[in-house]
Amino acid sequence: MAGKMRVRARTKNGITEVKALMSHPMETGLRKDTDGNPIPAHHITDVEVKLNDKVVLTAYWGGSVSQNPFLSFEIEGGEADDTLSIMWKDNKGESQTEQVTLK
Amino acid sequence: MTTTRRRFLKLGGAMLGTLATAALWPLQALAARPDDAFRSKTLTDLEKLLGGKPTESADIDFKTPDIAENGAVVPVSIESNIPGTREIMILVEQNPNPLSAVFVIPDGTRPAVSTRIKVAQTSNLIAVVKADGQLYSATKETKVTLGGCGG
Numbered sequence: 132m133a134g135k136m137r138v139r140a141r142t143k144n145g146i147t148e149v150k151a152l153m154s155h156p157m158e159t160g161l162r163k164d165t166d167g168n169p170i171p172a173h174h175i176t177d178v179e180v181k182l183n184d185k186v187v188l189t190a191y192w193g194g195s196v197s198q199n200p201f202l203s204f205e206i207e208g209g210e211a212d213d214t215l216s217i218m219w220k221d222n223k224g225e226s227q228t229e230q231v232t233l234k
Numbered sequence: 235m236t237t238t239r240r241r242f243l244k245l246g247g248a249m250l251g252t253l254a255t256a257a258l259w260p261l262q263a264l265a266a267r268p269d270d271a272f273r274s275k276t277l278t279d280l281e282k283l284l285g286g287k288p289t290e291s292a293d294i295d296f297k298t299p300d301i302a303e304n305g306a307v308v309p310v311s312i313e314s315n316i317p318g319t320r321e322i323m324i325l326v327e328q329n330p331n332p333l334s335a336v337f338v339i340p341d342g343t344r345p346a347v348s349t350r351i352k353v354a355q356t357s358n359l360i361a362v363v364k365a366d367g368q369l370y371s372a373t374k375e376t377k378v379t380l381g382g383c384g385g
Contacts, residue, residue: 191272196352201350
């Protein structure tokens with residue numbers, strides 16, 4: 132499996148800015164290798180972001196999101212010691228979750 | 235263990251609660267990935283699945299590069315100023331599958347997302363916003379000097 136997901140969350144003036152960099156090949160399934168054989172699709176399909184137990188963003192992706200996907204968005208609220216978790220799942224059933232504690 | 239009347243009532247109450255939650259689900263936006271939409275090969279087919287052609291709106295702030303030297307990594311950011319925004323979608327007209335990403339925005343999350351996408355060739359990029367069941371869009375062209383899906 133690819134490397135670790137990097138997540139940064141910063142709360143300022145009651146708004147929490149979330150930035151995530153996931154580690155994933157994001158193969159579309161449309162490319163061919165140097166021998167002309169098709170490279171099978173392997174990409175993230177679902178992303179779920181939670182602040183404590185509340186879902187704050189759900190994303191559905193196709194293979195045309197760039198390799199090692201970047202995602203940034205903002206949540207209203209967020210306090211020190213709140214837990215922000217990001218989970219992705221791909222078309223091969225693999226998944227990864229990363230948690231950060233808000234400061 | 236015998237089932238007392240009290241236990242039975244408690245169980246019934248719990249079940250009713252579950253049912254009520256289940257009934258509320260359809261009110262939420264998209265609870266599952268729209269796989270058919272992601273498989274669409276043309277904008278026309280995709281619009282049919284999404285429920286029609288979106289109305290152009292000036293209330294969507296859609297930031298894209300005019301020229302992308304590398305189509306494999308094109309930064310896009312979308313901010314919707316339309317009240318009741320529940321979904322934000324990114325479409326690339328000339329990609330083999332135009333639908334790139336769908337973001338479901340619950341209450342308490344600002345209707346603004348940024349990500350990076352692949353653009354196979356020079357194309358219109360379309361931000362589609364679903365607000366109060368209506369579809370709105372903003373379109374920008376990105377010229378690609380090196381394709382995003384090459385070998």
